[in-house]
Amino acid sequence: MNNPNDSQGAQDARSEFVFMDSEVDISDFGTADLPGLIALWGLSIVVFVQFFTRYVLNDSLAWTEELARYVLVVVAFFGAISVSRKGTHIFLEFFYRYLSPVVGKWLTVAMEVLTMLFWAFMSLQAYKLALKTKTKMASMELPKNALYYAVSFSLAVMALYSLWWLIHKIRQSPEDVLREIEESALHDVPK
Template structure:
């Protein structure tokens, strides 16, 4: 675990506490807190975005590795570089669109006086970090020989 993974883990545990609080107040006290449902929804969104940073940093996003093992190494490298380029382009463009959305958003949460732009800002930062780590992976893939790239796929296989 690296320091960049800590915000996702922290938000996950805050989400767990908020959901437990929602459950406890609704089913035990029979009087639920109004803000817990909305806050839990936004925390779940943040867990997804912050967890995706970790997946991108590790190079653990889903991929068709079996296809890369079936084609010649040079084609596998070309497909991997193409895939990583598309991924980088997606994260970079979503970061740009997210910045524009954040600047235009003036709404607050319904149950709490917290601007939605704060949540969007965290998502935009997460997308920017995913773009950064995607660029690192693209650079690594470009520098790898086709044979080394195919061999590196075996590093992701589960071991018994």
């Protein structure tokens, strides 16, 4: 147990908390995670207003359902930025155990190239869709293309993080790449 007067102990107490018998490290929160957190809180507020007006006031506001749908999309894509920043998108690590380190490294690099190209291509497509969309939401006077711009932005940021991970993996030794994959796979295994 850490001494509460110890500065390192105080730091550990601030960065970890126990949730359902497992420690959760919250110190890995970056600036890139902030838009997703703000969108999540915005979604919480909109859904609360929707619930309150529908079940307490018995007079639902029509715009809350449509806005909640769009903000949920934004939460998903902004949350994917956080996952890309950490390099923890889901993938099948099973096959890496049976490959030589050199083949495993270059397969990882090839997958990162494909991922980066996919994010960049989809960002471009979302941007083109945003340029073509001129309508407004049905229940509010907000342009629908704002959603597509947000999605395009998040995909572009994900492509940049993927590029960063690509450079990181190219510079690593094959053994280090496979060790990181193994550590990532075993990170959530209960002790």
